[in-house]
Amino acid sequence: MRGDPRSRPAPDGAGGVREGVGLRRPHALRAVVAAVAALAAMIAMVFAVGPASAQPTPNAITPNATQRGPDPTIQSIEATRGTFATAQQNVAPGNGFNGGVIYYPTDTSQGTWGALAIVPGYTALCANEEAWMGPWLASFGFVVICIETNSRTDFDTQRGQELLAALDWLTTSSPVKNEIDPTRLAVLGHSMGGGGMVYATEHRPSLRAAIGLAPYSPSENWSTDTVPTLVIGGQNDTVVTPSLLSSEYTTLAASTQKDFAQIAGADHVYYTHANNVEMKLIIPWLKVFLDSDTRYTQFLCPSLPDPSTISIYQSKCPYVPPGGNSGSPSPSTSASASASASPSSSPSASPSASASSSPPPPGACAATYQPGSSWPGGFQGQVTVTAGSAAINGWSVHWTLAGGQLITQVWNGTLTTSGSSVTVKNASYNGSLAAGASTTFGFLANGSPSTPTLTCTSP
DSSP states (O other): OTTOGGGSOOOOSTTOOOTTHHHHOHHHHHHHHHHHHHHHHHHHHHHHHSOTTTSOOTTOOOTTOOOOSSOOOHHHHHSSSOSSOEEEEEEOSBTTBOOEEEEEEOOOSSOOEEEEEEEOOTTOOHHHHTTTHHHHHHTTTEEEEEEOOSSTTOOHHHHHHHHHHHHHHHHHTSTTGGGEEEEEEEEEEETHHHHHHHHHHHHOTTOSEEEEESOOOSSOOGGGOOSOEEEEEETTOSSSOHHHHHHHHTTSOTTSOEEEEEETTOOTTGGGSOOHHHHHHHHHHHHHHHSOOGGGGGGTSSSOSOGGGEEEEEEOOSOOOTTOOOSSOOHHHHHHHHHHHOGGGSOOSOGGGEEOSSOOOSSSEEEEEEEEEEETTEEEEEEEEEEOSSOEEOOEEEEEOOTTOEEEEEESEEEEEETTEEEEEEOTTSOEEOTTEEEEEEEEEESOOOOOOOEEEOO
């Protein structure tokens, strides 16, 4: 009855319309109804396509957003899988490390992902130690590469260099390179691999996060680590003992965002078996610092939601991701976090093509030597190659070995020798350098360390 114009009496009075007048003017009525409908449609369209601030969508992906996945719960981070389907690909040896496996989300609608490189402990294989983490972390929205080392007896420095080489290859040459944000990278290592994690943070402070599982670093300096670092130890670890790990952790700079957790009853190989105790720490750490997703700070600050499996917990809350806000950090905390983690204030995420703030060297290129660790009968070195005032496409570094020296291994380059004469040429992925840009290669050698005189040429 209410919707039928023929049943409604028209008001009387001067200029009034009598009952039934609508029947005599159907075209006018339809025109009015059509106009109202059109106006309503236009208003609906404005709200439907208006800016995000006018109609917020909690998990919408925008060009600057890196938040991935639904709102987390304690049940979700305890689960053995996240919400993303995953796949994996084997990686052949080369490119500065001995191959491995990539695990990645198959969803290509979410924008790019943050990436994590994992290296195992001394004499161990990633396939045996940490491979279980790959699909688990990938299902939460990360690309993960579990690498094997060039030698199972590589020390912390070599393992750190292999981690960085893996990240360089992953972001520039891997089958999933276009799915990765090269400014959102992290490293993880167990035992001697944890020492490699320390090396990686020292030599690439633009990393967004680092994780050490019972890390052991005989040659690196923890005090220079400015990357947000999570350290996990075991209460019953007799290899990297609680006292040793505590002494290492306390050398981290006060300004570094860091977190320490000791797992109750855990020994040195606890991390080689699938468990959600460490993953309830690792997942929030990566989410906060790789994805700037502060929804996950609740699982770290001010305390753990399930402390029953953790015998010691030392947080440095609040945690402030690059460009993020964890609540009400003090100005000094916010400033130090921004300075240590923001890509704009750190060296390039890809040192294979990193820009130098110094004037370009004379000539086509220049090479400088940095000594590494040494031991009885052997040593390690690293060489930085910098392009001159013009871009180059290929480089060669030459030097003469001292008496008794012999190069046994090179990464990020190709070695040829003739007697005591040594030449290292670029690898396939780091030969093209813009003017003033740099890359590095490293080597192991037998003999006593010395400082060689290097020359650099470009074809």
